[in-house]
Amino acid sequence: MQNKKDNKPKDLVFKVLDNDELLPFIMKKMNGISRTKAKNILAGSVSVDGQQVSKHNFQLTPGMEVKIGRNQGGEPLKSPWVRIVYEDQYLFVVEKRDGILCNSPTTEEETVQGILNQYLEANHQKCHAHTIHRLDRDTSGLLLFAKDKKVALKFEEDWKNTVYDRRYVALVHGEMRKKQGTISSWLKDNAQFITYSSKFDNGGKFATTHYKLIKVSDGYSLVELTLDTGRKNQIRVHLQDIGFPVVGDPKYGDGDDKIGRLGLHAYKLCFIHPITHEDLKFETPFPKNFEI
DSSP states (O other), X not given: OOOXXXXXXXXXXXXXXXXXXXXXXXXXXXXXXXXXXXXXXXXXXXXXXXXXXXXXXXXXXXXXXXXXXXXXXXXXXXXXXXXXXXXXXXXXXXXXXXXXXXXXXXXXXXXXXXXXXHHHHXXXXXXXXXXXXXXXXXXXEEEEEESSHHHHHHHHHTHHHHEEEEEEEEEEXXXXXXXXXXXXXXXXXXXXXXXXXXXXXXXXXXXXXXXXXXXXXXXXXXXXEEESSOXXXXXXXXXXXTTOOBTTOTTTSOOOOSSSSOSEEEEEEEEEOTTTXXXXXXXXXXXXXXXX
């Protein structure tokens, strides 16, 4: 009877015959897999001449040996709350559903960070998910998590230049007439953790939101939003300020729930990778129930 250990998939080994870069080399050798899948393989155990390498444009020359560990793919993430959009050795881009916290000071509640940590443990990756930025519990969309505290700090050190485009879409009450505009104010929480907006310095944090009208229909508007700052509840408060509260918002609107959720989604995320310096761009479709 054959020992079960003998059934373990063997590593794939390829000899380099021509000058090439590592990422396209893997795509060709793995039967023309997509660029995204090749990047995910690079986030695992890929070595060149015995040294682990994850740099996409690592230069290969004839005679080198590239080894791809067959067990590096690991267990896929199976969660109704979180979908991995992109993963490499250093970070995740994920899409979260509405209704779940990004992280929590307690471990009693399921969070995006907790789900990612379970995934990392199941795949024997010796690291933890570190929060880079957050979305409200009831906001869905794209999020960044680092696998290393140092990588997370690199984002914090130069956020505006690193994360250069981050956009939201909101379904709001009322038919907007202005095609676009900017809302600026100081935001400060009261003792009940309700965020208040002031045109004058109230000791809070200054916040600026730019909006652009996408569509108007039957008492509702669909709006694109970009932020100069990322303050707590900023979009929800600023849209309330101009008289167009987000649909399904009991805190800063009337709570009227046309779509069964908060009408806010982070749909676009573009950033310069702080380690590989790649220009990475991600976009998700607007939620179907935002259609008007």
